[in-house]
């Protein structure tokens with residue numbers, strides 16, 4: 001439908017009426033009645049989430065999806081989105097993003113049953129994160145107090161931290177051990193709270209610590225089960241065993257007192273620019289996800305070991321929605337376990353720059 005409308009726009013002219021019988025305003029820079037080709041808009045087949053500008057990326061989205069109701073003449077809900085200046089207050093109060101993303105607490109737009117495409121949503125998100133620069137045509141308004149709705153909406157309880165640097169020699173439970181154990185041991189049928197195979201639950205600190213002896217670290221069940229052979233080895237064949245590095249890490253954590261500790265690198269310690277699928281994203285998925293999301297029967301029938309699959313979930317919003325524990329998505333790795341906020345930011349940054357196979 002949207003594609004049809006764009007072809008309609010491309011092929012015919014802008015003075016015509018859209019399917020809601022409301023005159024569409026003219027795309028900035030275009031002459032009414034001109035049949036010259038239009039710069040591909042966001043709904044064209046190319047998803048350009050790299051070079052975002054208001055004119056090229058955002059304005060066409062609003063024109064195609066919102067102006068029919070939110071025009072200056074008779075704005076629905078008294079929300080007028082007919083110019084850059086009119087749109088900005090809805091960016092600042094989070095409503096533009098909240099309504100487009102169908103976040104709880106906002107009226108879903110364009111309607112409860114229709115969504116913008118994920119490409120369009122990524123563009124809007126990126127434009128907002130870039131502090132909503134205006135285009136060349138519309139008034140240049142410098143935001144006095146730029147907000148990042150991703151942070152204010154999804155992580156309202158996380159206080160801002162400044163440049164926390166973690167001790168590289170410490171194995172932190174929350175960031176290193178918990179995701180590893182949950183993703184390799186706590187899938188359904190094994191050591192989740194419902195299946196609790198052999199009476200062992202490995203979903204949280206309280207339960208994991210039951211398999212640990214800090215007095216005699218090398219005799220800890222959590223450690224020895226990784227070293228067994230045959231059926232006794234954990235995770236059992238045909239699942240892959242832990243790597244040497246991960247086995248050593250588990251032992252180090254136990255030797256360091258098997259503490260329920262946590263350290264989130266932040267500020268300059270968490271680098272989230274120029275994310276690479278191979279170097280930055282794959283290791284996160286391998287540490288926290290592919291234990292469940294791989295093999296012949298991946299959990300939720302979702303295999304996250306190939307770029308083709310991961311990019312599919314990046315584009316439909318589920319990868320970010322699930323790791324950021326957004327409403328409307330199934331929280332991953334679990335409702336009580338999150339990957340670190342640095343890792344979430346890395347995934348977001350990679351998705352925002354077009355989830356490339358780089």
Ligand code: HEC
Nearest residue numbers: 065066069076077079090095096099100105106107109110
């Ligand atoms: C079919 C008409 C229609 C379309 C299309 C439409 N809206 Fe709305 N919108 C409304 C109505 C009616 C309201 C007020 C009632 C309500 O809040 O549900 C509203 C309210 C809003 C609000 C205030 C939301 C809130 O939670 O207070 C925002 C922001 C908004 N729209 C943005 C958009 C955007 C962005 C688009 C395009 C992606 C869009 N609308 C498309 C009819 C529409």
Ligand code: HEC
Nearest residue numbers: 182183186187288289292299300318319322329330332333
């Ligand atoms: C302990 C096993 C387990 C781990 C670890 C795990 N998942 Fe899942 N995941 C599941 C199961 C089971 C489902 C299907 C749940 C359902 O449909 O109710 C699922 C569903 C999903 C979905 C679909 C979500 C939706 O809203 O439809 C995505 C995306 C996903 N997982 C990504 C991830 C990512 C990314 C990670 C790592 C950060 C991860 N998972 C870690 C078991 C796991």
